[in-house]
């Protein structure tokens with residue numbers, strides 16, 4: 001199957017799913033206008049941002065991020081993460097999002113998180129909208 005049709009299939013699966021993580025991912029894209037691309041070969045970023053977003057205001061402890069990303073990708077979406085970035089044994093995707101999103105004009109390899117913003121405090125990562133709905 002072509003990469004583009006695999007990505008489409010992945011997106012349809014996520015959109016049809018009612019679990020907390022998939023719903024958080026779709027909310028990021030549809031409600032907070034994050035520009036996140038579905039990709040099977042580079043799913044690490046999408047999966048890591050999804051698992052952090054799904055923890056909401058509680059945040060995700062740093063040591064749990066990698067395990068959560070792999071579990072979501074492999075056991076939920078059925079995607080095998082490969083490569084040093086996508087399958088990193090460190091929380092590289094959310095760390096990158098802290099300083100390299102659309103909120104920072106100096107960002108490198110920018111991630112467009114829309115109105116959502118990645119933060120880190122008390123050893124926990126958060127991915128929440130900057131503006132709460134009125």
Ligand SMILES: [Zn+2]
Nearest residue numbers: 017018019022
């Ligand atoms: Zn799901």
